Amino acid sequence: MPLAPCPICQKPVPPRPENTSQPFCSRRCRAVDLGRWLGEEYRVPDRQAEQQEDELPSDGEPRRHDA
Incomplete structure (x- = not known):
């Protein structure tokens, strides 16, 4: 099984028992x-x-939700 790459440098990452990081x-x-x-x-x-x-109108004023 191939080793997963490190998310930072992309080097292969050894399994947990060998690597505490x-x-x-x-x-x-x-x-x-x-x-x-x-x-x-x-x-x-x-x-x-x-x-x-997304709910703001194009003029930047909030819409009023009057009942």
């Missing part, structure tokens, strides 16, 4: 990934904010 190939790549999360380079999409943006 799994799924990364090394502690360095694990730290690079953490730094990217802390630096907000990775983001989880906010579906609710996207839906609210």
Whole structure:
């Protein structure tokens, strides 16, 4: 079975018993990934904010939902 690539450097990643940094190939790549999360380079999409943006009219004013 081929080894999975490291998500940072693409080198083959040894299985967990041989590598405590799994799924990364090394502690360095694990730290690079953490730094990217802390630096907000990775983001989880906010579906609710996207839906609210879609509901705005073209003039930028929120629509009124009068009953």
